[in-house]
Amino acid sequence: MDQIPKLVTDLLMPGREGGYAKGYETRELIVRTALHILIEEGYRAMSMRRIAAACGMRLGNLTYHYPTREDLLRELLNAVISSYEAEFATIVHAPGVPPEERLARVCGLIIEDIGSKKTTRLFPELWALANHDAFVYERVHELYDRARAPLVEIIAEMRPDLAEPARLDLALFISASMEGLTVFAGYRMPFAERLPIVERIAIRSFIDIVRSFSPAG
Amino acid sequence: MDQIPKLVTDLLMPGREGGYAKGYETRELIVRTALHILIEEGYRAMSMRRIAAACGMRLGNLTYHYPTREDLLRELLNAVISSYEAEFATIVHAPGVPPEERLARVCGLIIEDIGSKKTTRLFPELWALANHDAFVYERVHELYDRARAPLVEIIAEMRPDLAEPARLDLALFISASMEGLTVFAGYRMPFAERLPIVERIAIRSFIDIVRSFSPAG
DNA sequence: TCCAATTTAGGACAGTTGACAATTTTATGC
DNA sequence: GCATAAAATTGTCAACTGTCCTAAATTGGA
Numbered sequence: 001m002d003q004i005p006k007l008v009t010d011l012l013m014p015g016r017e018g019g020y021a022k023g024y025e026t027r028e029l030i031v032r033t034a035l036h037i038l039i040e041e042g043y044r045a046m047s048m049r050r051i052a053a054a055c056g057m058r059l060g061n062l063t064y065h066y067p068t069r070e071d072l073l074r075e076l077l078n079a080v081i082s083s084y085e086a087e088f089a090t091i092v093h094a095p096g097v098p099p100e101e102r103l104a105r106v107c108g109l110i111i112e113d114i115g116s117k118k119t120t121r122l123f124p125e126l127w128a129l130a131n132h133d134a135f136v137y138e139r140v141h142e143l144y145d146r147a148r149a150p151l152v153e154i155i156a157e158m159r160p161d162l163a164e165p166a167r168l169d170l171a172l173f174i175s176a177s178m179e180g181l182t183v184f185a186g187y188r189m190p191f192a193e194r195l196p197i198v199e200r201i202a203i204r205s206f207i208d209i210v211r212s213f214s215p216a217g
Numbered sequence: 218m219d220q221i222p223k224l225v226t227d228l229l230m231p232g233r234e235g236g237y238a239k240g241y242e243t244r245e246l247i248v249r250t251a252l253h254i255l256i257e258e259g260y261r262a263m264s265m266r267r268i269a270a271a272c273g274m275r276l277g278n279l280t281y282h283y284p285t286r287e288d289l290l291r292e293l294l295n296a297v298i299s300s301y302e303a304e305f306a307t308i309v310h311a312p313g314v315p316p317e318e319r320l321a322r323v324c325g326l327i328i329e330d331i332g333s334k335k336t337t338r339l340f341p342e343l344w345a346l347a348n349h350d351a352f353v354y355e356r357v358h359e360l361y362d363r364a365r366a367p368l369v370e371i372i373a374e375m376r377p378d379l380a381e382p383a384r385l386d387l388a389l390f391i392s393a394s395m396e397g398l399t400v401f402a403g404y405r406m407p408f409a410e411r412l413p414i415v416e417r418i419a420i421r422s423f424i425d426i427v428r429s430f431s432p433a434g
Numbered sequence: 435t436c437c438a439a440t441t442t443a444g445g446a447c448a449g450t451t452g453a454c455a456a457t458t459t460t461a462t463g464c
Numbered sequence: 465g466c467a468t469a470a471a472a473t474t475g476t477c478a479a480c481t482g483t484c485c486t487a488a489a490t491t492g493g494a
Contacts, residue, residue: 026471042349044261048452060454061472069452121348127341127400132259180397183344243441265482277485278442286482 027065030055031079034072039121043129048072070135077139080122085146092150099158106150114182123182244282246272248296251289256338260346265289287352294356297339302363309367316375323367331399340399 033054037046048069052062066072091105113119130137250271254263265286269279283289308322330336347354 042345045349047450049450058473059452060474063453064471067453124341124344124348128259128345131338131341132262179400183396264480266480275443276482277444280483281441284483 026057027075030062030065030072031076034076035079035122038076038125039118043125073129074135074139077126077136081139081143081146084143088147088150092153099154103151103154103158106154110147114179120182123179243274244292247279247282247289248293251293252296252339255293255342256335260342291352291356294343294353298356298360298363301360305364305367309370316371320368320371320375323371327364331396337399340396 030051034046034051037050037054041050048062049059051072052059055062066075087109088106091102091109094102094105097105126136126140130140247268251263251268254267254271258267265279266276268289269276272279283292304326305323308319308326311319311322314322343353343357347357
């Protein structure tokens with residue numbers, strides 16, 4: 001039973017499939033349901049009929065809102081990217097909070113997210129899609145760009161002495177390493193055991209790299 | 218134009234699709250062709266008819282050798298794992314070569330492999346499959362087990378003072394980090410620019426971690 | 435040469451897929 | 465109440481999927 005609903009997870013319905021609460025816009029319900037199926041059962045299972053059934057509507061109605069499967073996939077990616085960006089924005093632009101604290105919050109959020117089952121299932125799916133779909137490729141890359149941005153921003157505020165390429169490289173490394181943990185986290189360990197290890201590894205690598213860029217060392 | 222054919226790449230045909238050289242066993246040709254399609258076009262395109270056509274044979278003939286799609290997928294995974302294991306074995310058990318040199322060779326092989334287009338395409342595909350297929354999940358995990366094993370073995374030879382959990386953790390970290398680079402490497406950079414960056418990041422993280430485990434630091 | 439096993443061919447099956455069209459139902463504004 | 469637009473239904477289409485089947489061809493060994 002995974003906890004800590006964050007980022008992508010927030011996009012998902014609180015209830016179970018078919019029993020979603022009323023009040024959502026139809027198109028929003030469709031996107032959320034599609035994302036839910038994508039994470040739980042994979043892209044192959046995310047067929048138009050499957051989505052329509054899970055939404056409690058007919059196939060023709062679904063194709064009315066999203067004429068093609070690709071249209072739906074695009075809006076799904078937009079929703080995922082927006083949810084990440086919104087989450088980061090509230091942290092980065094928190095007035096009065098010192099940069100060290102904001103950096104810790106961003107890293108904590110990323111670590112939590114990487115440790116969650118939702119993320120470890122969603123992203124391999126997106127990577128596989130991106131391999132053979134130019135649009136998905138661009139959108140996933142854009143997501144990473146936007147995920148690195150807050151790190152770069154806060155670090156630049158903390159350490160104005162760091163040269164531009166160094167900062168970029170640092171952010172890239174952290175991002176890349178943590179993505180590896182996305183895969184690693186999905187294997188063999190239940191969530192309770194997984195999270196501390198992911199935290200330790202990610203934080204240690206982060207500290208090491210920051211240290212290697214400092215003028216003293 | 219990617220270079221450095223290693224590991225998985227060695228499993229692929231030298232020629233183009235449909236023009237494979239004679240002499241391969243039929244079953245081997247099928248597996249290689251399926252792997253080729255999986256990498257180039259993704260799992261969705263890897264249908265029985267598509268494979269048969271690419272092999273220059275009829276569908277019925279393909280299903281004679283591999284009655285079900287799952288049978289073929291299993292042998293494909295076995296072939297991938299075997300190719301990695303064979304490559305590692307020749308390096309690790311090279312007689313007369315000092316452990317430092319063997320470690321460098323293993324790392325170099327992994328870095329080359331991660332930097333190759335074949336790997337950055339194949340593994341996201343396998344991860345996505347593993348999310349919803351218990352057999353693929355187990356096999357991919359076994360592959361990582363066997364990929365970490367030579368690192369652990371050589372490091373244990375070099376540094377008998379390292380405690381068992383520390384060594385495992387070290388190997389895990391390297392493996393996990395580098396898998397992140399698999400994703401990262403696939404984005405935005407041509408191979409020529411990609412490889413030096415991947416090398417620098419991977420090697421630096423490796424050195425940092427080894428250093429953090431040493432008694433001196 | 436002949437036999438048996440292996441290999442190939444060709445077709446058929448039931449099921450699923452994305453997309454589309456014609457229709458009815460529901461909601462909205464005047 | 466009515467006209468207009470939005471939403472949902474129902475049915476259909478060709479294309480594709482994995483699997484299975486039978487018959488023909490090929491091969492290798494006795």
